[in-house]
Amino acid sequence: MTASLDSPLPRGDPRPAWAGRHGTALGSVRSTVRSRSPFATSIKESRMRARTKLLLAAVPASIILCAATESPTPQTECPVATRVAQPHLRLDSLGLVPDSGDEVLAPDSPFAVPDEFVVEFHSNESAALRATHPHGADLLAGPTGVDAIDGFGMRAGVLSLRPLHPSADPLRDQLLGRPDVSGWYIARIDPSVTPLATAISAALADPGVKQAEPIGLHPVYAVPNDGNYPSQWFLNQSSDKDIDAPEAWDVENGSPSIIVAVLDTGVRYYHKDLGGVNASSSNTTAADGNMWRNMAEVNGSAGVDDDSNGYVDDWIGWDFVSSAIASCWSGEDCSTADNDPRDFNGHGTHCSGIVSAMNNNGYAVASAGGGFGTGSNTASGDGVEVMACKIGHSASYFGQEVGYVSMAYAASALTYAANKGAKVASCSWGSSNSGGLASALDYFIASGGLVFKAAGNSNNQTADYMCGRSDVYSVAATSQTDTKASFSSYGTWVDISAPGVSILSTWHNHAASSSDYVAYMDGTSMATPLVASCAAVVWSKNPSWTRTQVWDAVRLNTDPIDALNPSYVGKLGSGRVNLHKALGGGGPPPPSGPKYLLSLSGSPSLPGIGTVPPEDIVQYDAGTATWSTYFDGSDVGLSGKTIAGFTRQADGSLLFAFTASSTTIAGLNGGPNGTTITYNDVVHFVPTSFGANTAGTWYFLFDGSDVGLDTSSEAIDAVCLTSAGYLAISTTGSPSVSGLSGLADEDLIFFVASSLGSTTAGTWNWYFDGSDVGLSSTSNEDVDAAFVDSTGAIWLSTLGAFSVTGVSGDGTDVVKFTPTSTGSTTAGSFSMLLDGSAIGVPSGGNVTGVALLP
Incomplete structure (x- = not known):
């Protein structure tokens, strides 16, 4: 049974919903919790680390009524109302438990929510729960059909569950370098039947539970013509x-x-x-x-x-x-x-x-x-x-x-x-x-x-x-x-x-x-x-x-x-x-300009660093106009290989595609063919260091052959992440994937994954139609590198010479496309972002990948 967030479950029936109509009686539930949780009175506070300190409520010194009229006349005549009765608070009895000198929120603290706690299930349990109850289904108030979850509910005396993060998407968040929060749920109990400390003890002892925490509650702290602007001293x-x-x-x-x-x-x-x-x-x-x-x-x-x-x-x-x-x-x-x-x-x-x-x-x-x-x-x-x-x-x-x-x-x-x-x-x-x-x-x-x-x-x-x-x-x-x-x-x-x-x-x-x-x-x-x-x-x-x-x-x-x-x-x-x-006025200048990451074909020679092999990524600092090596591919098994595309995730890890029909990467984990990949695949590099001594671990991420990319014309030559966090690619030719038609090498398509890794599954969607905005299907205007910045603008580089409204260039350049719409009907405007010749990239040093370094 499910209910929406708009309709919380009634609190009248204290029986754990997982018991069903013929479930365990209340006394039995409590007995079960005690017998299976020998440390019920000794909560693992160190796993909660709920350090807390109450802050004072902000105080309204006085309030002023703004005139009811919607006239633009300055409202200086607003009368002063009486002081609001919400004084500063200094609350001393916090119910804190000492833990190695730290402050830990005890489950029986008066500043813990008494009838709810949060629980994070291990990935297998949370995946099974999402499969049977989509994350948008807000309240689970009956048997879930997932034995581990139902067993947890019985042992902890849980009446209902609801997701803490209904919009969580573990695959999308993995691509964005964000933590997986899909396993977190809010569990509701009846504290008169199962005290909070007992329920959390049972949760922490459950093999399907990764962690459980009480929920702390805390007080809040508390030259235009706008009528009261003269009273706002903090502005001026x-x-x-x-x-x-x-x-x-x-x-x-x-x-x-x-x-x-x-x-x-x-x-x-x-x-x-x-x-x-x-x-x-x-x-x-x-x-x-x-x-x-x-x-x-x-x-x-x-x-x-x-x-x-x-x-x-x-x-x-x-x-x-x-x-x-x-x-x-x-x-x-x-x-x-x-x-x-x-x-x-x-x-x-x-x-x-x-x-x-x-x-x-x-x-x-x-x-x-x-x-x-x-x-x-x-x-x-x-x-x-x-x-x-x-x-x-x-x-x-x-x-x-x-x-x-x-x-x-x-x-x-x-x-x-x-x-x-x-x-x-x-x-x-x-x-x-x-x-x-x-x-x-x-x-x-x-x-x-x-x-x-x-x-x-x-x-x-x-x-x-x-x-x-x-x-x-x-x-x-x-x-x-x-x-x-x-x-x-x-x-x-x-x-x-x-x-x-x-x-x-x-x-x-x-x-x-x-x-x-x-x-x-x-x-x-x-x-x-x-x-x-x-x-x-x-x-x-x-x-x-x-x-x-x-x-x-x-x-x-x-x-x-x-x-x-x-x-x-x-x-x-x-x-x-x-x-x-x-904003840069009246003091030292703001931080230096942006730092761009680029991979280049043709082994060009760049100012200050010399020859750049096709397996490397270099950094261009626009503030100082200098080049440096960011990623040395030879340090991590890529000598002699050519990057077809890459992108940087928020956590600093990198996604790569390579040009060869067969590429072996020593130490690659999780690949369907051992350490060998094709030009239709994407791999994930998790670094421990960058620069002249690059180090890290390789993981297999995306098998293109599982989802319709299995020919040479479908070889990946650009990799990026959309604003919503989905993997987007361009290919060397006209790909044929399920659900889309009319694709060409100047387009970007994005992938909504239901699974990643050696068994990849999901659906394709159109992200950028190059023909709508002046890019043709000639080999020169093939999209060869792509990146989506924080504003949603799409950075592009092409295989060769290109010309679109407002800007023209070649494969050494990066242009910025500011969209008014994306998808199968793409619209927007172009501007030059990086002029390769102006920053020292010689002819033939085509950009194969681009990203922004924070």
């Missing part, structure tokens, strides 16, 4: 202790192509400074402005998962809250995960406005990345887009309203955001290594995204789980004088600081929900989305940059504040963020 003030927003806006003010996922209590997407003048609380699809919209669903059919991501009608994001994670505040939506991520608490709306409230629209407030409008409030915006990911809600804590978030909901939101194109995640809440959060962070970062995390409001040096990670960037808060905010946490683990005192932004006031408000709030909650917004603006100016380049531009171009904070030297990160400097 006379003392210049601000982010220099007006100067930055002269350079860049944000692009809708860059998406910031705000993981929080939801977003008032119908606030007219976020969703535009037509935004409506009663019509989710009416919102636009600077809100991210899933156009595949907006333009699709209601009730249908048009983009097949496991979430139906996710027009404007998703509400991941499927059940209350703490006592639900009256009026809040805590019971149903659905496609309406509206905010009740207000915290998420405030953070979203800091990211991208619409600029120069005559309404409410401004933001670092809000674009620059026409002077009046309009339906659509031109700033960075806010993706609404509701992962928490208002709850009652000793009678006071507090915003809480769930680590499991955060984990689901991170993979959702990565798969829908978010570049930046803003996280203004406390964290613990629980609920599957670690693997979800790995997934988002491997997708090329930046994660910014509030340092906390405890005025101490304790880092929570996320702040302790080197690949998540922690943000401390500063005041109007560039001194540390009195409440801000600090430490050598802090990466950067940003204004976080008296920050004015959009607000949802649930006591008067029909009106738009703005509010002043304090907290590292406010500093975090400000840095996230600055990073998004830098990315807007440099859309081809990698996460590392963007972060370096932000991190290395701050205003120094150590001298103003002598007690915190080295503990407030690299300084206070300065957007203008990060």
Whole structure:
């Protein structure tokens, strides 16, 4: 039996669903758990590593009503409302268990969700479960037909399962170099029958379970004509202790192509400074402005998962809250995960406005990345887009309203955001290594995204789980004088600081929900989305940059504040963020230009490195105009072989095809013919080192003969990954594969795999039709190298001389195709990306593969 995310199972029947109608009685289940789990009272905390530290809730100092009129008149007359009763919290009794000096979230902690935990099954079990219950099927509430899973359910007293990451695709993620998160599920129990600690003990003892974790719940931290812009000191003030927003806006003010996922209590997407003048609380699809919209669903059919991501009608994001994670505040939506991520608490709306409230629209407030409008409030915006990911809600804590978030909901939101194109995640809440959060962070970062995390409001040096990670960037808060905010946490683990005192932004006031408000709030909650917004603006100016380049531009171009904070030297990160400097103004230049990876035929001689064999990959640094060897094929068994195509995955590993009809690679693992491959195959190289001493391991990835590529004209001569992570190829001639016709050597087709390796299976789809955009079927215009960058642009090189609208060249060049549509009806425009002759590639040194190095 299955149910949708929109319809959580009732909690009335405490009997494990796996028991069926004639299943084990409740007492027997409990007895079974105890008898099969001798360590039930000694949970393996070291496997959970759920270090946690509560951060203070962000505090609204006051809220201001924006006039109900939709007139572009500046709203300076908005009256000040009474202070919101949501004070700072300092919660001491965390239920923490010491573990070698670390802090570990105990399953019986009051800050662990009592009736749910997350479990990761081993690959065999999760594959069997996906085969019988597609990942989009949200709740499993009966026997699954998979013996190992049903046995686990009985032993752990599980009532239902639902996937933590409904859109996970292990084969796609393997190609993208992202971790496989498809084995993670949320298990629901009845704690009055099977206590959480007992259930997790049973799970950890189960042979089909890889790991199990409790789910931590944590509090949230909390010159345009916009009417309240003069009150937004953090954007601009006379003392210049601000982010220099007006100067930055002269350079860049944000692009809708860059998406910031705000993981929080939801977003008032119908606030007219976020969703535009037509935004409506009663019509989710009416919102636009600077809100991210899933156009595949907006333009699709209601009730249908048009983009097949496991979430139906996710027009404007998703509400991941499927059940209350703490006592639900009256009026809040805590019971149903659905496609309406509206905010009740207000915290998420405030953070979203800091990211991208619409600029120069005559309404409410401004933001670092809000674009620059026409002077009046309009339906659509031109700033960075806010993706609404509701992962928490208002709850009652000793009678006071507090915003809480769930680590499991955060984990689901991170993979959702990565798969829908978010570049930046803003996280203004406390964290613990629980609920599957670690693997979800790995997934988002491997997708090329930046994660910014509030340092906390405890005025101490304790880092929570996320702040302790080197690949998540922690943000401390500063005041109007560039001194540390009195409440801000600090430490050598802090990466950067940003204004976080008296920050004015959009607000949802649930006591008067029909009106738009703005509010002043304090907290590292406010500093975090400000840095996230600055990073998004830098990315807007440099859309081809990698996460590392963007972060370096932000991190290395701050205003120094150590001298103003002598007690915190080295503990407030690299300084206070300065957007203008990060964009290249008023300070050191941003990082050097992009670094390109190329393989070349003909053994050309390049400046500085000499002859390049056809089995090597070289690096061209556009910032310094220098060449170097990146991959030495002779070090790993490729002497005398010729690369037909390659691409680089996000994890740094490489995919290759070779030109010969038979190529032997010493040490190749998993091949159907031992260590020998053909020109229809793709292999995977996992490096341990690159450069002059290249080393690593070879694995067989794709058998073209299994899926219709078995002739010389179907030899692979270009390899890349699409934006969605599918393997795409071009061939030397006109391939004939199932489901497609009329293909030629100037085309790219992509493969949706159901299995990879020695037994490859799946379906083919059209990705790029070269004849639609001026490439002919002559041998010269055969696509010989391809790469898809982070913007979706397709880089191409041809076998010989080519001519298309706007650009012409030869096989030593790389052109950039910016599509307006792809597939069997391809459209877009070309521009020159790399002129081979200008960078030292001699005639005959044709490009056979190209990629971008982060």
